[in-house]
Amino acid sequence: MAAHLITGAGSGIGAVVARRLLDRGDDVILLVRDAGRARQLVERFPGASTLVGDLAVPGRLSWALSKQALPDRLDSLIHVAGVVDLGSVADLPPSLWEQQLAVNLVGPAELTRLLLPVLRVSQSRVVFVNSGAGLHAHAGWSAYAASKHGLKALADALRAEEAEHGVKVTSIYPGRTATPMQERVHQQEGREYDPARFIAPESVAETILLALDLPDDAHLTELTVRPNG
Template sequence: MATHVITGAGSGIGAAVARRLADRGDELWLWARDAGRARELAAQHPGARTLVGNLAEPERLSWALGHQSPPDRIDSLVHSAGVVELGPIGELTPAVWRSTLAANLVAPAELTRLLLPQLRAARGHVVFINSGAGLRANAQWGAYAASKHGLKALADALRAEEAGQGVRVTSVHPGRTATPMQEKVHQQEGQVYDPDRWMTADAVATTVLTALDLPRGAEVTDLSVRPAG
């Protein structure tokens, strides 16, 4: 039985990954921003355990984790949590830049740093749920794309640094996916949201499990998945 730590397991892709891993009997540790959210996640994913820390404040994650007991070995750390705020560069405030980079880039970097000993012990796998915006930047997407481009750089550097420890690193770049975040994006874009136009979160979860299940000695480094048609 493998042990997985997952952020963003409350909805969307993170929730789909958590369900799929739980269905096959793996042990889940779900990251929650506070105690109330931890109770909600425990109810949503029976049998899962929780860890608490606000990803919007990455400088406090070390303190938060130091007051808890994470697993001794971690087979995978799946970074699925994230935020999005659209707007032209000429109108984005420092507050938007700080909050976006904190949640989407600095928090994954810090959480990975804190859990690297357990990942090394298990010769584990770090999966970053990135975005198509991590490969290209469109108008109105500057802050989000910058955070996701940075996340890809983080993954690439981590892969080079940890290969000798047996830690595998994968970036998954989904296109538009039917999730609550995508609904928010449509609202910001002023568009009507039709989830039937986009991929399901479960389809993206399948790509994550494919990467996790690859036999030892090989790794998926970057994987893009798009809606068909």
Template sequence: MAIHVITGAGSGIGAAVARRLHARGDELILLARDAARGKDLAAAFPGARTLVGDLADPDRLSWAFSHQSLPDRVDSLLHIAGVVDLGRVGDLTPKHWRHQLDVNLVAPAELTRHFLPQLRLSRGHIVFVNSGAGLRANPDWAAYAASKHGLKALADALRQEEHQAGIRVTSVHPGRTASPMQAKVHRQEGKEYDAERWIDPESVATTVLTALDLPRDAELTDLTVRPGR
């Protein structure tokens, strides 16, 4: 039975991935931003463990984990949580920049640091669910795209650093996916949201599981997923 640490399991792509892994009997360790959210996740995924740590405050993750028991073994670390706040460069404040950089980039780096010893022992897998914005930047997306470009750089460097340890590292770059985050983006853009136009989170979950289940003789490094309609 594989053991997976997952962020963002409460909705969207993260929930879809967690459901698939839970259904096949894998063990889940779900990161929650607070104790109340942890109870919700534990109820949604019976038998799953929860860890409490706020990705919006990566400086305190070490303190939070010091008061909890981290698993001795981890087979995969799945970075799926993320935030987005659109705005033109001339309007974005340091608060907007820091929030997106902290949640989307600094916190994944800090989580990875904490779980690398366990992943080295298991010759595990780290998956970063990135974004199409991690490959290109469009108007109004500067802060989000910067965080996601940085996340790709983190994954690329980490892959080379941990190759000899047997750790596989995959970046998944979905296009617009039907999720609460996408609904928020449409509100910020002043556009009507139609979930049918965008990728189903289950399709992105299939991509993530394909990378995880690939035989050990190969590694999927970068995957791009685009809406098919």
């Protein structure tokens, strides 16, 4: 039975991945921002356990995790959590830059750092669910794209640094996916949201499971997923 720690399991891609892993009998640990959220997700995902730590405040993660029992084995760490606020460079205030960089980049870096001892012992797989914005930045997407470009750099550096310890690192770059985040993006863009036009979160979850389930002698480094049409 494999053990996985997932961020962003409250909705969208992360929720599908958590459900799929639980349904096949794996141990699932969900990182949640507070105790109230922990209670909600334990009710929603029977059999899962939780760790409380807020990615929006990376500097507090070490303290938060020090107060809880960490797993002694992890087969994977799956980074799915993310936030997005659109706006031009001329208009975005520092607070929105800081929030997106914290949740999308600095938080994942710090969580990975804190878990590296167990990731090394377990020779785990670390999966970063990035975005097409991590490869190409468009007008109005400066802060989000910067955070996701940084996440690519984090994954690339981690892959090179931890190969000697057997830690395997995958970046997945989905195109627009039918999730609550995508609905929020459309609200910010002032456009009508039609989820049928985009990738189903189940399809992205399949790519994550593919990365997790490869034999130990191979791993995916990068995978781009795009909607048809």
